[in-house]
Amino acid sequence: MNTPLRTRRQLMALAALVASFAACDNDPPTAAGPSPSPVALSTPTPAPLATPDPNATPASCPPLTRWSSGIHNITDGDTKPVPWILVGGHVLIDSTPLFNGRPCNAERDSCGGRACEDPRGAVWTLEEGNSPAQPRGDGYQFRIGPLVPGFHRWRVCPRADAQDAQGHPLVTGESACTEGSFTPLAEPPEN
Secondary structure (H helix, E strand, O other), X not given: OHHHHXXXXXXXXXXXXXXXXXXXXXXXXXXXXXXXXXXXXOOOOOOOOOOOOOOOOOOXXXXXEEEEEEEEEEEOOOOOEOXXXXXXXXXXXXXXXXXXXXXXXXXXXXXXXXXXXXXXXXXXXXXXXXXXXEEEHHHOEEEEOOOOOOOEEEEEXXXXXXXXXXXXXXXXXXXXXXXXXXXXXXXXXXX
């Protein structure tokens, strides 16, 4: 007679088991036990300040390979900008020294922060032409005019004792000079 009681207990256990499986299919599981406690974070240690690298700025300038030049500005006799070089007007030549073929100045730094331009500027000459001429812009520009008729040719070269802004000698290329030329027109061309 124990058999029916035992069967009944087995059936009840089986029913409980089936009910628990059914509950797993329909309800999300819940976590039992206490909720996790917050984790204490350590205070971050500040990163050390970067110290300047004494080798960041080169110890010397690269070779001065070319002192480039070109017409920067053209004005007429009344100092108004014009597109043509005219007798009675002026021409302003501007220059940039190139170190290993690249400029190293306030406009374009190609020398790692080192001031390589000679603060005295360049040596300018008017090789041909009878117009007055004078260096300007701390020796980096050359103004020619008032222009007289005839062919004009200028030349710009590094100084024989070229030096950087700290007074250290610069190595210069053998053909670092540049030249340019123009012939002023007597009248503006007609359109």
